[in-house]
Amino acid sequence: IALSGCLKGEIAFHAGRGDMKRATQAAEDYRKIFGANRFYIEIQNNGVENQPLLNQRLIEIARELSIPPVATNDCHYLHRRDAKAHEVLLCIQTGKTLDESQRMRFPSEEFYFKSPEEMAGLFRDCPDAIENTGAIAEECNLKLRFDEKHIPRITVPSEETPESYLERLAREGLERRLARHQGEKDFQERSVRYKTRLGEELKIIKSMGYPGYFLIVYDFIHYAKNHGIPVGPGRGSAAGSLVAYSLNITDLDPIEYDLIFERFLNPGRKSSMPDVDIDFCMEGRENVIRYVTEKYGKENVAQIITFGKMQAKAAIRDVGRVMGIPYAEVDRIAKLIPKQIDITLEQALQQEAGLKEAVAKDFRVASLFEVAKSLEGLARHASTHAAGVVIANRPLMDYLPLQRGQNGEVMTQYAMKQVEAIGLVKFDFLGLKTLTVVDQTVQMIEKNRGVKLELSEIPLDDPEVYALLGAGSNLGIFQLESSGMRDLLFKLKPQSFKDIIALVALYRPGPLDSGMVGEFIKRRHGQESIRYELPALEEVLSDTYGVIVYQEQVMRI
Incomplete structure (x- = not known):
């Protein structure tokens, strides 16, 4: 029609x-x-x-x-009263002000629902x-199904099923991982423990219908590594999967680091899809996306759209400019909004007496807030998601609308949550500049020094490295180079890789605002006694000095 x-x-x-x-x-x-x-x-x-x-x-x-x-x-807007807010929005989009006569405007206030x-x-x-x-x-007969998963079709050897193929690859991969420990005194116990864990994970994966998902991820990571494209060692909850470790999807031993598989894939949440976040070298990411596009068909693959929302401070600044309010005044008002993640203008008014007073005393500020609240939360712009790629079993146009991105790439018109809600499978292909830098560094060392480094064999217990980090000499080190992190490293004086892991986990707005980081550092240096609310918590929290740092600890508690 x-x-x-x-x-x-x-x-x-x-x-x-x-x-x-x-x-x-x-x-x-x-x-x-x-x-x-x-x-x-x-x-x-x-x-x-x-x-x-x-x-x-x-x-x-x-x-x-x-x-x-x-x-x-x-x-173009929901209510008749939104006409003014819409007019301001047009000015924001076109870089004009309300006072300008030569600007885009609608001919009436009748464009409401x-x-x-x-x-x-x-x-x-x-x-x-x-x-x-x-x-x-x-x-019209549109029917959105929310009870199906549209996992791409995969090719397996003729005598195998996706289930048997995944199990064979995983068991063979685990044997290769375990071979590195051959000759160690606990090898037999380790082998039994790892094979038992692998069997448990495979049982869950099969029961939830996701062998195909793992095989798809295995395939394009295998392609990347075989074509010299650096791949990250693992990120997010997928690092808790021994199957992923055995397939070389990740290079982090989940048992060694005490990670929980159910954080990644929980049989109690039948609707949850696996979500493996993969870092690729920035220069090679497009090659991997090109590979999956050719393998599964260009009609079946697209990148995912993302919408930049108009947040509280940005809304105040944009609307203030359009309304012709002096910059200094708008800046003063914007800076009164508390620094909280996703705070709304209404919440800011309730929390900040200065804002409430400004709105009550100045009609311009009151008008500014009224319009800004109407626009707050609206999509300000659309762009291509930094990592998300959707791969389907049929042409994507059967499931959702598509459009072209700024660079001509095909992308969905549904954002991430909506893509997953209708059963499509998204994969994260994140281009990471750090991987490119590390790869080029390894190549330069081999070229200039004649030393061929294997990143996986670099020891993690070098005291000289920890001395450098503790002294604040960490510029250029991924996730450790910010001034705030350098300050924490200087205070903590890390002595092990686990110290680094804990600091990376703690360096987030929530823990920083709560005082947890200070407690962790003081307890680490013996400046504060370690306390457990219950005796049973000691087993879970002893590695982090009684401070809850990881989601795995929350799950165990």
Whole structure:
């Protein structure tokens, strides 16, 4: 079903200029393309000058060509009262101010979502145009399924199933991992423990129907490594999977680091999809995406859209500029908003007495807040997600709308959560500059020093490295180079890799604001006694001096 469009549509544009011949020809062309009773000529009433005359002309064309008319409502905001906020939004988008005469503006305040009663009143002279809205609704048969997973089809050896193929690859991979420990006194015990854990994970993966997911991730990581594209050792909850470790998807031993598989994939949450976050060398990321696009079909692969939302401070600054309020005044107001993640303007007013006073005393500030609150949370811009790629078992257009990104890439019009909600599988292909730097550094060392480094064999207990970190000599080190982190490293004086892991986990807004970081450092140096609320917690929290640092600890508690 196709509709002719608003005032800027081809047919309305020509009819509005009085060129009935071109308008009629365009309507006839569309009717031939879409077929009888599948194409409708729209008539609208938004209080625009000469719109009644235009509607009369459009109805004449519709009757002449036996094309059904349909009454539509050109909506750009929800309520009539939002007209001013919409006008401000247009100025934000076009870089103008309200005082400028030469700017984009709508010709009336009637572009809001009208009620059925309002629409019936506006088109009482053409009742069939109202009735045809119901006819179109009857023809629409969109059904969004939320109970299916559309995992891409994979190719396995002819004598195998995805389940048996995954198990064979995982068990063979684990044997290679375990071979490194051959000859150690606890090898037998280790082997039994690891194989038992692997069997438990495989059972859960099979019961939840995700062998195909693991095989897909295994395949494109295998491709990357075979083509010299650096891949990160593992990130996020997937590092807790021994299956992922055995398949070389990750290079972190989850048992050695006491990680929990159920944090990654919980059989109690049947609707949760696996989510393996993968870091690729920045320069090689596009090659991996190109590989999966060619393997699964360009119609089945797309990057995921992301929307930048208008947050509280940004809304105040944008609206203040458009309203012509002096920058210094807007800046003062914006800085009064508390530094809290995702704080709303309403919450800021409740928390900050200075804001409440400014709104009460100055009508300009009151107007600024009123408009800013209307725009707060709206999408400010769309861009391609830094990592998300969706791969489907059928053309993506069967599931969701698509569009082109700024660089011509195909991307979904649904954001991440909506993509997952309709059962599509997303994969994270994150381009990480650090991997590129590390790879080039290793190559330069081999070229200039004749030393071939294997990153996985670099010892993690070098005291000289910890001395450098403790002295604050960590510029250029991923996740450790910020001034705040350097300050914490200087205070902690790390002596082990576990110290580094803990600091990376603690260097987040929540722990920093709570005082946990200070407690951790003092207890680490024996400056504060280690306390446990219950004796049983000592087993869970002893490694972190009684401070809850990791989600795994929360799960065990």
